Amino acid sequence: MSWWTRPASDTQVRHGDRFWLYVLACIIMLLLVLPTFIVVPMSFSDSQYLEFPPSTWSSRWYEVYFGSTKWMRATVTSLTIGFLTMLVATPLGTMAAYALFVSSHRVSKAIFMLLITPMIVPVILIAIGAFYAFGRVGLNNTISGLVLAHTAIALPLVMIVITAALRSYDLNQERVARSLGATRLKAFFLVTLPQIKFSVVTAALLSFLTSFDEVIIAIFVSGGVNATLTKHMFSALRDFIDPTIAAISTIMVLISSILLLLTQFIGGRR
Amino acid sequence: MATVKAAPGSRLGEEWHAHALKSQEAKEQWSLLSLAIPALLVIFLVIVIPVGWLFYLSFIGKDGMPSLEHYQKMIEYKSYARVFMTTFQVSLLTTLICIVLGYPLAYFLALLPSRWAGIFMLAVLLPFWTSLLVRTYAWLVLLQKKGLLNDFAIELGLWDEPIKLVHNMLGTLIGMAHIMLPFLVLPLYGAMKKIDRDLMHAAANLGASPVKAFWQVYFPLSMPGMVSGSLIVFVLCLGFYVTPAVLGGGKVTMVSTQITAILENQFDWGAASALGVVLLIATLLVLYLAAKIFKFDAALFGKG
Numbered sequence: 001m002s003w004w005t006r007p008a009s010d011t012q013v014r015h016g017d018r019f020w021l022y023v024l025a026c027i028i029m030l031l032l033v034l035p036t037f038i039v040v041p042m043s044f045s046d047s048q049y050l051e052f053p054p055s056t057w058s059s060r061w062y063e064v065y066f067g068s069t070k071w072m073r074a075t076v077t078s079l080t081i082g083f084l085t086m087l088v089a090t091p092l093g094t095m096a097a098y099a100l101f102v103s104s105h106r107v108s109k110a111i112f113m114l115l116i117t118p119m120i121v122p123v124i125l126i127a128i129g130a131f132y133a134f135g136r137v138g139l140n141n142t143i144s145g146l147v148l149a150h151t152a153i154a155l156p157l158v159m160i161v162i163t164a165a166l167r168s169y170d171l172n173q174e175r176v177a178r179s180l181g182a183t184r185l186k187a188f189f190l191v192t193l194p195q196i197k198f199s200v201v202t203a204a205l206l207s208f209l210t211s212f213d214e215v216i217i218a219i220f221v222s223g224g225v226n227a228t229l230t231k232h233m234f235s236a237l238r239d240f241i242d243p244t245i246a247a248i249s250t251i252m253v254l255i256s257s258i259l260l261l262l263t264q265f266i267g268g269r270r
Numbered sequence: 271m272a273t274v275k276a277a278p279g280s281r282l283g284e285e286w287h288a289h290a291l292k293s294q295e296a297k298e299q300w301s302l303l304s305l306a307i308p309a310l311l312v313i314f315l316v317i318v319i320p321v322g323w324l325f326y327l328s329f330i331g332k333d334g335m336p337s338l339e340h341y342q343k344m345i346e347y348k349s350y351a352r353v354f355m356t357t358f359q360v361s362l363l364t365t366l367i368c369i370v371l372g373y374p375l376a377y378f379l380a381l382l383p384s385r386w387a388g389i390f391m392l393a394v395l396l397p398f399w400t401s402l403l404v405r406t407y408a409w410l411v412l413l414q415k416k417g418l419l420n421d422f423a424i425e426l427g428l429w430d431e432p433i434k435l436v437h438n439m440l441g442t443l444i445g446m447a448h449i450m451l452p453f454l455v456l457p458l459y460g461a462m463k464k465i466d467r468d469l470m471h472a473a474a475n476l477g478a479s480p481v482k483a484f485w486q487v488y489f490p491l492s493m494p495g496m497v498s499g500s501l502i503v504f505v506l507c508l509g510f511y512v513t514p515a516v517l518g519g520g521k522v523t524m525v526s527t528q529i530t531a532i533l534e535n536q537f538d539w540g541a542a543s544a545l546g547v548v549l550l551i552a553t554l555l556v557l558y559l560a561a562k563i564f565k566f567d568a569a570l571f572g573k574g
Binding site: 008013017022024028029031032033035036038039049092093096098099100103104105107108111114115117118120121122123124125126128132133134148149151152155184209212213215216230233234237238245249252253256257259260264 | 554
């Protein structure tokens with residue numbers, strides 16, 4: 001019996017009957033993935049204009065990128081802000097998620113809702129609000145201002161990842177440790193944390209990427225010498241199609257692919 | 271208080287213990303909740319105070335006195351109505367495109383054995399993890415007049431002249447749908463995975479054809495995932511900025527692009543804030559109505 005006529009499930013459907021679905025799903029997946037990778041060959045073109053396939057290959061746009069103080073400075077700023085956001089958002093979000101998960105207090109649900117508001121409030125509103133308020137206290141165009149804003153939008157993601165991890169973890173283990181004399185702090189670090197550590201790493205990577213890729217808040221709140229990579233990219237996109245953007249995009253796709261595979265690897269070990 | 275201490279088994283002793291335990295419990299609860307204070311502080315500094323401030327600004331007129339002029343303008347001028355219409359139109363169409371493309375994809379992933387599903391899932395997760403600016407740029411490159419898609423279509427003979435695929439509504443919708451699709455597929459896939467396969471067996475056993483079993487059993491059971499996924503997509507679309515700004519080329523004015531235009535050209539904080547407040551209220555209204563209609567638990571609202 002060939003694969004085509006073999007039943008696809010325990011019900012009567014054969015693979016052949018459902019082949020159209022497989023084709024359709026594969027087309028949709030290609031549509032999802034291919035546009036992202038189109039920037040890779042484009043970035044190695046020698047031409048001013050974006051042509052595909054490139055007639056001559058070169059690394060000139062990478063040379064432009066790595067040779068430009070403006071782009072290098074922006075890259076360092078973005079990496080710094082992403083890293084600091086990760087360092088702040090991960091512990092803050094983990095602490096809050098743990099407290100709200102363990103606590104049975106009436107207000108804990110209300111606090112949870114308040115902490116995930118950055119996912120509901122339109123980002124444009126957060127951006128102009130932060131721009132206005134930060135302007136009053138001199139936080140605009142500073143690293144700390146943007147880290148603060150990015151921490152706020154990364155917190156809900158950290159909380160959702162950690163809460164999901166705590167749901168699949170048996171909290172009784174921590175109770176055992178505490179009944180054996182460990183303090184809550186000690187029980188958390190010695191018993192709970194080692195078991196949710198992969199989720200904590202995922203949450204950390206996600207908060208880094210959230211900050212590194214963030215555009216709208218960065219357009220408003222960052223500027224001057226502390227303008228981020230995305231801010232420069234956005235203004236370059238609006239004016240003309242600069243092939244340097246293709247080179248930068250390729251590097252960004254590479255970074256997210258590595259981080260994604262890292263989380264998949266971590267997830268597989270769980 | 272010798273009587274209290276001396277009688278551990280007595281009623282009075284029990285009461286005393288219960289009382290002490292209760293106060294200790296309350297203390298414990300509060301010290302636990304205090305762990306959330308730093309996160310709350312961040313949310314107050316970045317969300318609550320600034321958005322509250324904008325709310326206040328939206329009620330301050332040009333002369334610095336309290337007034338409703340910004341909201342009156344929104345009702346009087348047709349241009350505002352158009353902006354809101356465009357925003358809802360783009361959000362609704364994007365959501366529909368995502369449902370049409372996302373449902374078969376999620377269904378396919380849910381059918382696969384989990385080993386294969388994990389690999390194919392990368393196709394959904396990779397765009398999810400890639401910068402939306404990069405993806406918007408990729409579409410700009412693909413859809414432009416001398417872009418890949420036009421070249422390809424002309425070579426195949428689909429059309430003769432390069433057609434305008436970007437800097438208009440079409441380009442915006444293509445880009446938005448591409449960016450939003452994972453937000454629909456992930457919750458939908460989650461809901462489909464929870465459907466008990468035995469129900470399909472039961473349907474088959476009772477004589478339903480595979481098609482009938484799908485529409486009468488599987489599809490209704492996948493609705494909660496579809497509702498939450500569509501809701502996430504719709505709400506995210508309402509406030510979306512980058513893709514309409516780049517792929518719309520100034521021709522697709524959504525509320526978010528209008529807000530920045532007002533700030534850039536007129537520096538009118540009152541008018542921009544009022545638009546932002548209306549956008550927020552519209553978002554909350556959509557979530558509230560969805561919660562009412564679909565009994566959707568708002569706490570589940572999340573990226574995955």
